[in-house]
Amino acid sequence: MTVELICVGTELLLGSIVNTNGAYLAEKCAGLGLSCYYQTVVGDNEERLGQVLRTAMERSDIVILSGGLGPTEDDLTKETAAKVCGKTLRMHEPSRKAIEKFFADRGMEPADNNWKQAMLPEGAVVMDNHNGTAPGVIIETEKNRVILLPGPPNELRPMFEESAAPYLETLTNQVICSKTVKISGVSESRAETMVKDLIDAQVNPTIATYAKTGEVHIRVTANGEDKKAAMKLIKPVVKELKSRFGSHIYSTEEDCTLEKAVADLLSANDLTVTCAESCTGGLLSARLVNVPGISEVYKMGAVTYSNKAKRRLLGVKKSTLLKYGAVSAETAEEMAKGAASAFKADVAVSVTGIAGPDGGTDEKPVGLVYTACCVKGKITVKEHRFLGNRDKVRESAVSAALSLMRGCILEYYSKVTFGKEE
């Protein structure tokens, strides 16, 4: 089955916001096994929106629209979709009550135009909105399913998960399941080479690789009569991927990030952690601290941007800085060891490098980064050469540091021998 996305909003046409709903819905639809060939952005204009919707309904089975369900006169997605689908808008009593309750819960009175949000196309499937006042709507016609979702991501995402995705699953006779294998410490091109034979031979399940900064995700998607049948097809492929990528796989869970995997590993081994950062300037600590509940393992860290800071806060030797420079394996090592001791942490990781745009030399070009990790006194240092601008180099360095930390902890506990791949 084919699906097409239409994101409605003037802010998108003006470029004042980035279309994250488009990427979110596209990824979810791909995961449901739906083929998406077109995405369109159009403004809150009845004529143009109507035309775009008619074109989409001609060439795709399912059309998902986001945005334009608000209470103001500008919001006309529902009105336009109803007209194109030949449906009349009627007051939907449960939605009216839900709006009443939404405001009452907040000690507020709904404005006159809020009731407009409870006017829904006759015969439509209604999707509750637990995070706002605009209900979602599914209009069924002879040929199409037209799904209307609210624009704010914090309303759209839960509604898609709770209501639209289960509905879409019922449309196919088959159930679609997928599993994502998340890998760090292996380059994209190397990962692709390692699974090329699987991709070339794929029918059901299908295999797709997604490159993220410092990570590669491999999604295995299968369809079957029911969930059990689909998962049965996925299982041997995931097993094969596990045997090929081994401990480079940090998770197969949908909501697990690399930093969460590291935090879980620290927690499980009852280890505290600290970071000593130069070129990443706090980004590494910030990524770790983004994991809820991190306070059990992360107590403190330092940004040591100047040589003096590296000496004063971390005890890096003046002679090391003079002989090897601030961007060197030796400095990275002393930074990690110094941080472990100064901040009394079981695990310390350091980053020092040249993020650019200036500061590069022939010998030490922009993109040269050293990461070091010290686990209870055992030190590992790695050299990296990253491409891209200042931002990209810094993000790559953070991912590399997290990946190194994970590898070093696993190795320390003799679970694997790490560091052979890059």
Place this chain on the structure above:
Amino acid sequence: MTVELICVGTELLLGSIVNTNGAYLAEKCAGLGLSCYYQTVVGDNEERLGQVLRTAMERSDIVILSGGLGPTEDDLTKETAAKVCGKTLRMHEPSRKAIEKFFADRGMEPADNNWKQAMLPEGAVVMDNHNGTAPGVIIETEKNRVILLPGPPNELRPMFEESAAPYLETLTNQVICSKTVKISGVSESRAETMVKDLIDAQVNPTIATYAKTGEVHIRVTANGEDKKAAMKLIKPVVKELKSRFGSHIYSTEEDCTLEKAVADLLSANDLTVTCAESCTGGLLSARLVNVPGISEVYKMGAVTYSNKAKRRLLGVKKSTLLKYGAVSAETAEEMAKGAASAFKADVAVSVTGIAGPDGGTDEKPVGLVYTACCVKGKITVKEHRFLGNRDKVRESAVSAALSLMRGCILEYYSKVTFGKEE
């Protein structure tokens, strides 16, 4: 004149990347005074891309395509656009030489398929690519201008600035100029109220507000016979905005960010700076360190996530933490004072708050954040209540800290009295 965007790429259809090119090009086109009513995403498929391009050429004057200019067989944007426009591809000698040089400079040999990138539509305007091997192309037909740009943002953006934007300016008889007034420390709704009369009365120049996290940008766009005439129309509006927003305006320069404005202010006053962060976990330091050349003013900073860290690294008193809690004006104040003294900096800024999702109470809900700034001993503390998820609260806190820092430095040097607005 109307413009339409077509972003080409399977990764976009699969949702594995977010369409930042779309937002970038849309914002730039709006700035050039072009009206954009449609944006489309389509895959590397000749039939579908051709159809989308034909539709776009029927309804819009200018069509900008991004992506699909690479060397592989999958890349067929140029081939398809040439066919739709009725042009033949010919080897373009300067582009062939540029590709030769690109690889020679990197000590590499071009692959066979790289030469494909020098095959360009006859009579096309060629745009040099200083950051990659795919030249950009402008095809002129009787009715349309079709502009092809490479997909990677680090190639697309400089090419647009250097070549496409000046070309687009020549298309209108009028020259379009714009100036963006960048404001921090004023909420979006308050900023909108403050300029509502100007927006209601706008004809030429036009005025548009853009909300960023913790910032509001107001873009003033005018058209005139030439640049001088357009700028003459813009000038009094910018002057009016300056009188209304005063020192809340941190810049009117295109490439100046809030962190750069703060870094410049520190530099100009010969001040060093440090950060002591709790809930933001290093993000504030990371934003400052993202300014090239920051090493003159930023030497070190600390992430003090635990109470113990706040005491040990910053000297926050145990009694303060016990009496007022880690998230309090008193703790924020001691963190900033302590950081200034421990890290010997002229300016110290601290952040402590509850980013969520857990940890909130009735008295101290998720989103409660305190920022403090100490300029040569003079301390200012601010309380904030931010909405949104963990990420959003942390980003808002970072922007608020930068804004506070800017205000406190200006006030210290008696340039303004700050802190009246929020």
